[in-house]
Amino acid sequence: MKKIIKYIIIILMLAVLTSCVSSTVPGQGEDINIKVIVKKQNHEFWAVVEMGTEAAGREFGVNVDYIGPTSEEDIEGQIRMVEAAIEDKVDAIVLAAIDYERLVPAAEKAKEAGIPVVIIDSNINSDKMNGFVGTDNVEAGRVLGEAMVEAIGMNIDIVIVSFVKGASSSNKRETGVLEAVGRYPDINVLDVLYCNSEEAIAKQLTIDALNKYPDIDAFVCLNAYATVGTARGIIEMEKTSEIKIIGFDSTPEEIEYLESGSIELLVVQNPFSMGYLGVKYAIDAINGISMPKNVSTGTVVINKNNMYLPENQKLVFPFIN
């Protein structure tokens, strides 16, 4: 009897051992969760970014959670989102920073917690991030300048409508534009205006400039707000046939102006690629593969004639169901 008990005990011990180890057998890979925090929800541009993140999530089999504040001025809200993501112990964060300086502490905290952070579209002032994916703004400005010269000529007077004075991206775009036109001695930069990303301000600035500088040939606008506001101003002043607009991005209103001829050309960014590559590099970071510090998603110059080409359609008309 004792012996039987002894054998039963031995067999039970073996069974327990077996089950212990078999539970450590690698099963299906744990779900990878990536938090994408953008500048603003419900906006054409960010909706395309979201499509990019979703495409990457689907392709690489990871969960992508896409969030953003309702307003592009809600810096605190975005900081809270980053901190919540750290608390949730997500596997990686993809961030489009509203503010160049103020998102730094939260993003660095995430890095210290061992969470990879990939910045897209709008960078922050930190070299501790995994990398940046977005438009090379200096290059975008340069492209804008070159496209303008090609479309209008090299003997012109221009006004630049930038968005926020001192902001990193507007500074860089300005630098690019000035660099490009600087090579043409007969291009005259009459003024650089700042619309603070408000269409109404841009419109007013445009009207004022038209009055101040009667010889303007073209307005160079450095973001969508500046472009739309300037176009509205020129239409209101009925100067569409005389004055060209060189714009940035491709909101439906801008496309309308492009087709109607109010806008000469648009430099279009690649938000889809930003979203897609942001998630892709975040997955690489999780897997221990380092990414380049700066990844440029490129820009495309769109005008009335090439906007319906298959390769441009996707950029100009985002695929929203």
Next chain:
Amino acid sequence: MKKDVRLKKKLNNVSNSFRFGSIQSVITLSFAALITIAMIMIGIAFFSTFSENAKNSATESTTQIMNQANLNLEFYLDSMVDIADMIENNIEGFTAGSTEKLAQILNITLEIREDIESITIFSDTGALLLASPGYKFDANLVAAGQAWFTYAAANPFEYIFQPPHVQRIYEGRRPWVVTLSRGITIEYPGGFRSYISVVDMNFSIIEEVCSQVELGRRGYIYIVDGEGQIIYHPQQQIIYAGLKDENIQKALFSETGSYLEKLNGESRSTVIMDVGTSGWKMVGVSYVDEIIQNRRNLSNIVIVILLFGIAFIIVASIFISYKISQPIKRLEHQMNRVERGDFNVENLEVKGEDEVKKLTRSFNLMIARIRQLMTQIIAEQEAKRNYELKALQAQINPHFLYNTLDSIIWMNENKNHEGVSAMTAALAKLFRISLSRGKEIISVSDEIEHAVSYLAIQKMRYKNKFEFTIDLPVELSGYSTLKLIIQPIIENAIYHGINKIPDKGLIDIKVEKEGQILVYSVADNGYGISGDRLETIFTSESTSKHSSGVGLKNVNERIKLYYGDEYGISIESEAEVGTTVFIRIPITEE
């Protein structure tokens, strides 16, 4: 604690008893090796069958899933074709009345079919004939420059599907659509007239059909038209953005079926199907990695099970072999003691397997038998010495010696010097042969001579009361015999036989050979022995005062001890007639 110690001890026993070449190690190793090999083979067979099946069923299920999607898509395209046909059937020459009727039909269609973005009819020169209601025609559009117009115009009565593009027929509307256009020529009073009908499908149904298809975790389907233009691809934008390649050309020129391809270092299983008569191809892509991932998981599980199985088998076989070999080992241990000459081993506990039980039992029996034999041998040796001593003592019986010496003195007084000399010589010979330098075995002739010496002495003492004859064939005189076996018989014959009759006694001694047996017979014509006396003669000690006290029993026991039970003394006797005593011993050479 106690249990611990016991378990430890047990484990120690198990490990100590494990030596290579021992039964335990042989059983353990062969057991473990055999079952391990068997398990590995089963594992491999199971695994390869399973993974092969998994691969096949992956392709099969991909095909099945795609078939469903394909059917849905065909059904959808057919419904578009139906609309194009309906336009053709109702166009009726574009008179005022018919236009109105057609416009009504189209209005209703647009209202029920949410997937139809717009329906437009152009003349063959590109002039707008019928627009979707409520939409403003875009004056900037040059219809004749659009692909959907030129293809349809060039291929009348064909259904022309245009891959997804931004449709720009109407102002302020820039939807993504797939366009079905068709050139129609109608006989008209006074000639023919051509129209182009344009049905724009808002893409959502196609995407819905395709994106619902899940081929593994990362697999997908895409659709290309006959020229390799992507109709639908879940990663269309990634591809347009140049972030990804798709092997469209290969799919385009492959027959319906499946093949394996490598793209960007990844192995993919691709299934191709035609979508009805549209000229489109549906391509299903699944990643072999995922199938392999499953296989890897499976192989991990199989390996872990195998490892544990093997570990279990090794432990189990060590215990089993220990159980089997332990009784054998105990047996071995006891045998070692026996080997060293220690027969005082206790009986082994009979346990273990059946064979071992039998072995233990036999060993126990053997040891018992050996012990018994040894005590028997010791007892026999003691008895032999005892009988021999008694036989020797009988020879120097003081009574006999005194009587004989008395006779010698008496003969000497009567000046019978010859008698003295003969008797003394006989006595000397008697004692010499009795002692025989301590030997137990002497020749038959010596034994007979000893008997003759005794008879001579007795004959002189009894004043020729009897006569005797000796018949010893020469060829038998050289055999060996136990000494001092005839003399006690003669003594009995004289004292109990002849002495009791008045007539002259006669003693005949014969030595004969019966096969391999030497037979001494001592026959007298004396008093004889009664039947009941004869029965107890070998068992009871002789009590006669004349006898030497050893008698028949002594002789008989000695013979039996020396030669075995089948030898010994037998007696034939008849009262008043005489007695014959036979002594049988085996024939042995000296």
